[in-house]
Amino acid sequence: xxxxxxxxxxxxxxxxxxxxxxxxxxxxxxxxxxxxxxxxxxxxxxxxxxxxxxxxxxxxxxxxxxxxxxxxxxxxxxxxxxxxxxxxxxxxxxxxxxxxxxxxxxxxxxxxx
Numbered sequence: 001x002x003x004x005x006x007x008x009x010x011x012x013x014x015x016x017x018x019x020x021x022x023x024x025x026x027x028x029x030x031x032x033x034x035x036x037x038x039x040x041x042x043x044x045x046x047x048x049x050x051x052x053x054x055x056x057x058x059x060x061x062x063x064x065x066x067x068x069x070x071x072x073x074x075x076x077x078x079x080x081x082x083x084x085x086x087x088x089x090x091x092x093x094x095x096x097x098x099x100x101x102x103x104x105x106x107x108x109x110x111x112x113x
Contacts, residue, residue, distance in 0.1 A: 052083035
């Protein structure tokens with residue numbers, strides 16, 4: 001198939017090409033947004049809230065995390081730093097005391113490009 005451009009100046013061609021690109025990009029973004037509710041529905045059960053407390057039982061912080069196994073949760077280090085005790089609250093309403101905490105890396109994980 002051969003694309004034939006109408007007789008017009010290059011500015012109009014550029015504007016047309018840019019408009020076409022924006023339309024196609026919008027369609028792709030809309031498809032991704034349409035899939036978001038399904039993604040949220042699938043991952044929501046693995047999400048948890050984490051509350052940390054000091055030695056006197058006063059709340060230090062609240063953060064989020066997610067299950068990576070039936071007995072393992074991942075969260076950010078700042079959520080648990082300085083905590084004496086922590087509790088995990090699941091989406092289902094269940095609460096679990098944290099029994100053991102380990103830090104895998106003393107450095108932050110670099111962002112994914």
